[in-house]
Amino acid sequence: MFNKLGVLGSVMAFALTTTTPVFAGTAEVIHWWTTGGEAAALKILVEAYEKTGNTWKDNPVAGGEAARMVARTRILGGDPPTSMQWQVGAPLMALAEEGQLNDIDEVAKDWDKLLPKVIADNAKFKGKYVTAPMSIHGHNWLWGNQAVLDDVGIAMPKTWDELIASADKIRAKGYIPLALGGQSWQEIFVFESILIDVGGRDFLTKVTYDLDDAALRSPEMLKAFETFAKVRDLVDPGSPSRDWNITGGMLISGKAAYMIMGDWLKGEFVAANKVPGKDIACEIFPAGGKTLVFGTDAFAMTAVKDPAAREAQLALAKTIMDPVVQKEFSLRKGSIPPRLDIDKTGFDACAQIAMGAAADGDLFLVPDNVTDATGIGALVDQMTTFLHSKMTPEEGMTAMADAVAATR
Amino acid sequence: MRRFLQRHVSQVALSPSLALIAIFLYGFIAYTAAVSTTNSKAFPRFDTFVGLEQYWRLFHTPRWHVAFTNMFLFGGLFLLVTISLGLLIAILIDQRIRAESFFRSIVMYPMAMSFVVTGIIWQWLLNPTLGIEVMMHQLGFESFRLDWLTNPDTVIWALVVAAFWQGCGLVMALFLAGLRGIDEDIWKAAAVDGIPAWRVYVFIVIPMLAPVFLTVVVLLSLSIVRAFDLVVALTNGGPGVSSDLPSVFMFDMAFRRTNLGLSAASAGVMLGTVLAILIPYLYVETRERA
Amino acid sequence: MSAPTDAMPRSNRSGWLTPRRTKAILKRVVLYLLLAIVAFFFAGPLYILLSTSFKTMPEIQAGGLMSLPHEPTAQAWVTAWGEACIGITCGGLKGYFGNSMVMAVPAVLISVMIGAINGYALAKWPFPGARFVFAALVAGNFVPFQVVLAPVSVTLRTLGLFGSVEGLILIHVIYGIPITTMLFRNFFLSVPNDLIKAARIDGAGFFWIFFRIVLPLSPSVIVVALILQFTGIWNDFLFAVSFSNPSSAPMTVALNNLVNSNFGVKEYNVHMAATVIAAAPTLILYILLGRYFLRGMTAGAVKG
Secondary structure (H helix, E strand, O other): OOOHHHHHHHHHHHHHOOOOOOOOOEEEEEEOOOOHHHHHHHHHHHHHHHOOOOEEEEEEOOOHHHHHHHHHHHHHOOOOOOEEEEOOOHHHHHHHHOOOEOOOHHHOOOHHHHOOHHHHHHOEEOOEEOEEEEEEEEOOEEEEEHHHHHHHOOOOOOOHHHHHHHHHHHHHOOOEEEEOOEOHHHHHHHHHHHHHHHHHHHHHHHHHHOOOHHHHOOHHHHHHHHHHHHHHHHOOOOOEOOOHHHHHHHHHOOOEEEEEEOOOHHHHHHHOOOOEOOOEEEEEOOOOOOOEEEEEEEEEEEOOOOHHHHHHHHHHHHHHOOHHHHHHHHHHHOOEOOOOOOOOOOOOHHHHHHHHHHHHOOEEEOHHHOOOHHHHHHHHHHHHHHHOOOOOHHHHHHHHHHHHHHOO | OHHHHHHOHHHHHHHHHHHHHHHHHHHHHHHHHHHOOEOOOOOOOOOOEOOOHHHHHHHOOHHHHHHHHHHHHHHHHHHHHHHHHHHHHHHHHOOOOOOHHHHHHHHHHHHHOOHHHHHHHHHHHHOOOOOHHHHHHHHOOOOOOOOOOOOOOOHHHHHHHHHHHHHHHHHHHHHHHHHHOOOHHHHHHHHHHOOOHHHHHHHHHHHHOHHHHHHHHHHHHHHHHHOHHHHHHHOOOOOOOOOOOHHHHHHHHHHHOOOHHHHHHHHHHHHHHHHHHHHHHHHHHHHHHO | OOOOOOOOOHHHOOOOOOHHHHHHHHHHHHHHHHHHHHHHHHHHHHHHHHHHHOOOHHHHHOOOOOOOOOOOOOHHHHHHHHHOEEOOEEOOOHHHHHHHHHHHHHHHHHHHHHHHHHHHHHHHOOOOOHHHHHHHHHHHHHOOHHHHHHHHHHHHHHHOOOOOHHHHHHHHHHHHHHHHHHHHHHHHHOOOHHHHHHHHHOOOOHHHHHHHHHHHHOHHHHHHHHHHHHHHHHHOOHHHHHOOOOOOOOHHHHHHHHHOOOOOOOOHHHHHHHHHHHHHHHHHHHHHHHHHHHHHHHOOOOOO
């Protein structure tokens, strides 16, 4: 995964990066990166940050919701952290509207040029940046165990019809067609992929961004539910509630042919000595959909008043957007950097595909960051209820449309 | 002043607690009720008054109906299983057995575990790929299936088992204490009259334990209302939303879905239901003492 | 045939095993069998916790839930206590243990003391409306804590206590008052009133009677209250994670970070060891004081 020359080059560039400390401040940062793999990536950021003369005070809380809850409680309690890991888009605006964020425009003068438009737009409040994006993770990836595919004699499918068609051949050879962990956040990746498949990016927008009632009851939606119902037969009985990394293990060990999961799954392959792109095939799914649903890890800057804390925040924002930091971080995290000007050497084949998609403007911000959380939440609740039940596609579609309508 | 203090010393001693409870419990319940009439999202905003709309929305949220019915389903099963088995175990231990303190400690130690730990342990045990099912397969029972966690229709049983494992100790201890408080003479009289043991238990002893039943129900109901950690650790509301409970729903709405208004409404409904059951009990309970 | 006696030669008896005796022995066998099943059910998870914590990861992944470790190793314990990494900080659970102690001990002692005084007041010095007061205090038990997170945060901020150990102690004391009051009140009701009356006639006051007469009668209920409160406060996660900062975080926060991290291989043995370490104080408390706990129950601590 590491191109030796690339690593050497970036290490040298890294070492040569010097910044003169202005105010030595402390940044207390709440985040949810508590595992070993995440720590390796975080170390890059921390070390680079401390080179600016500031101190990093680490406050990890496992679990995204728990971390955000703690951050919010701290804000309510009048003791906000200096920065916290937070989403972009609507959740960020919720904070900004309460006046809980500082703008960091001072160091963000050229960010508009460096970032994809969708990120730039969603990281700003009233035209000023309030958060610094660290990494991008794509969601609707299809992963295939190459050895299994070769054994069955099929290629990576390009559409959902092809995937379902290949399922019988896979089952005949004794493999599980789709490895899926039956938790709603994993299932929504599958569902979003199907939505793109039946109606393209526009349909996905109408359904998940606008929660448009007509779209939710349209023939395309019915087709989506019909396909989604077939997913019930693609997975094994142990699927419900299973954790994603154990499910990933099924793909890696060759028990299953496919898995739909975000690109953090690559970390699991690497740990098992499999090469992404070679041992495990990857493609954005549906191929040709030109839509990569993605989420951003970004650090929002809270409304601290103390000048030293302010300086610490600006230094943090600057460090996060530093090209060397972004590249080294993403190499270890399995993500891709938000900056469009990072060169692709050193990244694995799948990451390079993603970076190409970002450059092409195919990025689609995850609905959680755009739509009203209750509305999209109702959609997700109904989606997962449908998958774990024996509802017909018509019933599922109506139930979802009604539940969403009730949240307006 | 001094005489007032002397005459009302009891009330004075109680007043700090009362004041604190008034604010931190009832004050905050009122606060939550107020929030439930607003359209608060991530932070409480009292300038977004919407009346009872959140309650209307709540009523039309399918997931809430699942959570609300689950509260009674889980609660009812939990009470039934824990009380009956707890009583049974207490009776067994009361039979003047050897190593009584050993058996008592074994049944009671799970009380020391937090709900989080209990959830973790039982999640592992009930996991089809790691736990009891695998063990049974290895013992030769190939067709053994323990799919409580993965089947939406039976997942509540997983919660009940884990909660029972943790809560039985207290119930057993209470019943045992109650049994020990029963006069020896009753047993002697029954023996003289030739009444079989099981009859004595069912028709004489259990009615005498009525006060204990009441206390047990109150303490267990606490666990039901608070069963948040257990659900999150064991099933996270899944599969789908089939093991959701009001406490989890409330938390999700507040922190994951950033909808404090809806969350407050759900809290209101849940508290209202609990108090509707609780107040009659407390009325009865305190009346006997007067 | 007359009943067998020891005076009869052995061969004359119908046997040591009379139908009546057989029935009695069978009953005992069934009893112990049932108890064994019960013990197995309750002790099983603890056994699995402990045995897994002494296994190596390859052995765990190979399966065999109930088997003893082939080559027991305490490495998982060492890691859990002192080395386990939570993100970029590696120091295990030991630091957080002290935080929990500093927070829990005062909170338990204070809430038990307050509950004792409250229970005593309600049981022995009633006044009009005392029943209502008691009901109001007990009903407060039923508030799920998620509901009060937001207003508590605002209140703590107003008091300037947010994020401090004192603030966390205050919260635990306040929310512990209902249950301790209930315990003590029910217990004190069974203390004979004559003692109190006699003392009052002699001119003794509220607190004198409390400290000199009532409290010495109460060790068993005090134990019950201490155990229940300590368990609740020690094991609390919600308040701990919401109202502490990294340097004062109790051990439940660290445990959650350790066990709920989703990425990579789950080191089950370390998780199990960490779980036992986290539960150790409460477990030890139960083992040491379990007998007094039962005594306290028998003495009427929770009689309805």
